[in-house]
Structures are given as structure tokens and as C-alpha cells.
Amino acid sequence: MVEHSIHPNTRVLLEAWRRMQTEPDGHIAGGPCVTEHEDLIERIFVLELMDDRSWLVRTAGEAVTALVGRRLANQNFLDLWSGPDRIMVGACLDAIRIDGGPGVIRGRGETLQGARADLEVTLMPLSAGAGSTARTRMLGLYQTVSSEGALNGQPVFRHRVSMIAPPDTRRVGPKLRLVASN
Template identity: 30%
Template structure:
């Protein structure tokens, strides 16, 4: 992970879930993560409907130019990336797997900014399930909020092994550097079907994707 805010939310989620795959929604205490609330969101996955924002932080809404509540999560992404994001959401909801997306946002006037999005599952079934996440600008340009982001393009998708991240947290503080090696990464071009479903090690160009990463 590249931003300390991402690592902080992951550490908090890890702490309250203890040995369970994911914490309950009611266990999330806004006061414990108040410094990060402007960048935090909650997604819900209604039965027979698309994944949408249930809540979204003020800074996130400002960056996208309006209230995101009830907005479909896939609508934020470039059309060619929506299948990959959809499969990722299904993995997070059903398998209680944590994930990070590195992406680039394009503004209405064509400006670009880099973001890091964290997806953390909450307890519950796939139908009506929820997750908590954060979306943070890695290079918060002066124009963010004035020139709204209209499209996001995926740069890489990473699945997190929370058990390894938890072990690292005992050794040193949960910073972006400490948490980075808890990831397994797939970069463009996406081979989403194999990445999300195959049970054995896979080679994707110069990368090897290993099993693990389920909370």
C-alpha cells in the first residue's frame, strides 16, 4: 500500500475482526477512524441489483462532484475495466477477501490524478452484503474538488493476505511500507478469470500469483 491512510484502515479492520473472516458492520466505530472519514465509504450489494454506495465521505463526494449515496460503484470506472472490478467485488463479498486497487482518475477537463482504493469485507452473506473502503488521492492536486473526476482507469489490482499483514503489524507499525509485502498483485493486462478463481500458482508475465489472501 502506498498511502498511510490505507494502511491505517486495514490495521483497524484487522484489529476489530480478531480471528474472524470479517467484522460486523455494527462494530465499526466512526470515532476510531475519524481522521479518515472524508475518504471512507460503505458499499452494499443488494440482491439482484448492482453494488452501490450506501455512504461516502465528504472529500470523496467533492472529488466526484456530488453525493455518491445510491450511486453504482461500477459507474465510476472506465467501461473496459468494469468486468474486472465486478469480479473483484464478487470475490470480496463472497470470499471475505480484502483488496487494493491502484487507479488513475480523469477529470472533466482531462487532468489526471492517481488514487488508491481499499476494499474490506464486512460480515454477512453475498446477498445484501456490505464492505467498508477508502479511496485516497496519492498526489492530491490543487484542482481536485474543483474539476470533478469523471472516469477511473485501473492500473493494478491487489489481493491482501490479512494474516500476513497482522503478523507484520506485530513486528513494526502498520505503515504503507510494512503492509506492501502482504499483497499479491496483478497488473495489466487483466486475466481476471484465472486470477480470481484458479486454485494453483499462476504465472502472469513476470509475476507469480499464489493462493492465499483470503481473510
């Protein structure tokens, strides 16, 4: 994933997710505090994979609800996307679920009046518990990258994908360092 071009809120949430993967049962000091990123919590949502392969939104923050103009709880997340975009987002969700790493979807949201704003949707798998590889829930962040003012207060009606950064599954192995002394 190309992290140098992501929104600062996305970077904070990804760092927190990585720390949770390292120490799932404990608290790691030195991480960002919620009070430092108040707008972040309102942009978070949770997805759950259902038996029919739909991804239901279980909960969504106030900013997400305001941006899409409706409550998303118990709605299929894939219904925000249409045509080929829906297929790509579904494949990205599957990759995240299978690989166990986060992914980012960049795109744009459009209102019925044609106003547009650039969006970034970050998705991170949540494990079912200690030692479990079942990943049927995801933590998401719905973040505008450009000014929300461009939407003129209108809800995002259509979502379009411009880029998908799937999970980076490269494993970092031990590094060998050679030291020579004459």
C-alpha cells in the same frame, strides 16, 4: 496484497479492519485513534450488494463526494468505471465478497479537462453478524495518492484501473521450530 506501497490512510484502515476481525465484539486497545487521522473518515464509503448484482453506495464521506463532484448515495459504485475497468472492478468486488479479505484498486481519476490524479480505492468486507459468512456490505476508502491540487478543483469524471491487488487468501498455519540441545 503489496502493503509496502499503499497510502498511510489505507494502512491504518486495513489494520483497524484486521483488529475488528480478531475481536469483533470488543475494543482492542493500542489501535489508531480517529483524532490521529481526521481526514480518513471523510474518505470512507459503504457499499451494499443488491439482488441485481449492482453495488450501491449507501453512504460516502464529504471528501469522496467532493472528489467525484456529486453525491454517491444510492448510486451503483460500478458506474464510476467503464468498459474493461468496470468488469475488473466487479470481479475484484466478487473476490473480496467470496474470499473475505480486503482488496486494493490503484488507478487514476481524470477530470473533463484532462487533469489527472492517482487514486487508491480499498475495499474490505463487512460480515452480517457473528458467525455469518454472508458478505453483502463493504467498507471502502477512496484515497488520492498524488496531489489533489493536480485536479485544479475539478471533479473526477473518469476512473481508470492501473492495478488490482485482490484479497490474499493464503492461510497462515502453525509454524514448527526445532530446538536442539547437545
